[in-house]
Amino acid sequence: QKQILLADRPSGKPTAETFQYAEVPVPTPEEGQVLIRTLYLSVDPYMRGRMNEGKSYVAPFQLNEPISGGVVGEVVDSKGSKLKQGDIIIGNLPWQEYSVAGEKEVRQIDPSIAPISAYLGILGMPGLTAYFGLLDIGKPKEGETVVVSGAAGAVGSAVGQIAKIKGARVVGIAGSDEKIKYLIDELGFDAAINYKTEDVGKALAEACPNGVDVYYDNVGGEISEAVHKRLNKFARIPVCGAISTYNSDGADLGPRIETTLIKSSVLMQGFVVGDFSSRFSEGARELAGWLQEGKLKYEETIVEGFEKIPQAFLGLFEGTNLGKQLVKIAEP
Ligand code: NDP
Numbered sequence: 001q002k003q004i005l006l007a008d009r010p011s012g013k014p015t016a017e018t019f020q021y022a023e024v025p026v027p028t029p030e031e032g033q034v035l036i037r038t039l040y041l042s043v044d045p046y047m048r049g050r051m052n053e054g055k056s057y058v059a060p061f062q063l064n065e066p067i068s069g070g071v072v073g074e075v076v077d078s079k080g081s082k083l084k085q086g087d088i089i090i091g092n093l094p095w096q097e098y099s100v101a102g103e104k105e106v107r108q109i110d111p112s113i114a115p116i117s118a119y120l121g122i123l124g125m126p127g128l129t130a131y132f133g134l135l136d137i138g139k140p141k142e143g144e145t146v147v148v149s150g151a152a153g154a155v156g157s158a159v160g161q162i163a164k165i166k167g168a169r170v171v172g173i174a175g176s177d178e179k180i181k182y183l184i185d186e187l188g189f190d191a192a193i194n195y196k197t198e199d200v201g202k203a204l205a206e207a208c209p210n211g212v213d214v215y216y217d218n219v220g221g222e223i224s225e226a227v228h229k230r231l232n233k234f235a236r237i238p239v240c241g242a243i244s245t246y247n248s249d250g251a252d253l254g255p256r257i258e259t260t261l262i263k264s265s266v267l268m269q270g271f272v273v274g275d276f277s278s279r280f281s282e283g284a285r286e287l288a289g290w291l292q293e294g295k296l297k298y299e300e301t302i303v304e305g306f307e308k309i310p311q312a313f314l315g316l317f318e319g320t321n322l323g324k325q326l327v328k329i330a331e332p
Pocket residue numbers: 044045046125126129150151152153154155156173174175176179218219223239240241242243244245271272273274316317318319320321322323324325
């Protein structure tokens with residue numbers, strides 16, 4: 001079976017040399033373990049941070065060891081007491097076609113609630129990130145204006161829709177006309193801005209005549225700088241990600257303390273989704289409910305084949321994905 005190792009710590013943008021393919025035997029499960037066949041594998045922006053040497057909020061990947069991340073797979077052999085052959089599970093597993101895990105290290109998922117791939121997106125880590133970051137930190141009120149950057153991605157598209165459910169006016173920022181059209185026509189955003197073709201500051205002034213009450217920040221950098229200039233008194237900024245800086249070695253751009261934060265009494269709070277782990281079941285239940293009521297939609301960009309994993313990962317930094325980027329490795 002195939003696996004992918006971290007061959008080199010990239011400086012700047014990762015390249016083909018960052019990844020190394022290897023051929024290894026399919027492992028055999030021991031007592032308490034299961035053998036899992038990888039079906040869908042998630043590529044996520046945070047993995048870029050794990051390719052660096054120092055610890056960010058997750059420990060770094062080790063050189064010449066398999067890269068790992070969110071996987072939905074099927075149990076094909078079980079030496080456990082709970083999981084049996086045919087069960088579908090989610091776990092943090094290596095980039096391999098097959099892997100072995102303790103049955104307590106993975107979680108069984110219910111394919112009757114939603115397609116199994118959704119557990120890596122809207123019903124999984126990105127959906128929960130949107131839910132807790134927006135509602136617990138952003139706290140949008142009815143009639144307020146919420147701006148979200150990275151709006152057409154896995155997290156951002158959920159943020160905008162949850163803000164609409166809560167009665168806010170929603171403005172998205174994304175990187176193509178196709179994405180802008182999707183946000184307005186399919187997801188019901190009130191306005192959307194293409195940061196690659198428009199002057200973001202000017203477009204924001206038009207799209208947010210009453211200013212910005214919540215800025216859900218997925219990207220950092222110049223886009224955030226432009227939004228910071230339009231914040232209302234007591235605005236909230238959930239700082240979720242800063243993808244525009246992940247491939248640069250320079251310092252982050254930050255908010256202007258006096259003119260952004262003090263002047264308008266702005267609350268800015270970084271977070272990681274794990275901060276809310278004790279409430280994941282609440283978040284998952286709410287998201288599944290909205291999904292079943294048709295209030296929440298989601299999109300997936302799925303490439304097929306183990307050899308497409310690096311390309312899918314690198315595409316996140318080019319914006320080739322609409323919604324959640326996944327790699328399909330095998331048929332269930
Ligand atoms: P997305 O599905 O949003 O994919 C990344 C998107 O980022 C791309 O589609 C692209 O869209 C956009 N992008 C890429 N480069 C840039 C750039 N230089 N400037 C602006 N936009 C850019 O990924 P996720 O939804 O999984 O993650 C979104 C953000 O949330 C990331 O920053 C991630 O690190 C963060 N995150 C944080 C978590 C936490 O616990 N705090 C958990 C999960 C995610 P476009 O075409 O619009 O440029």
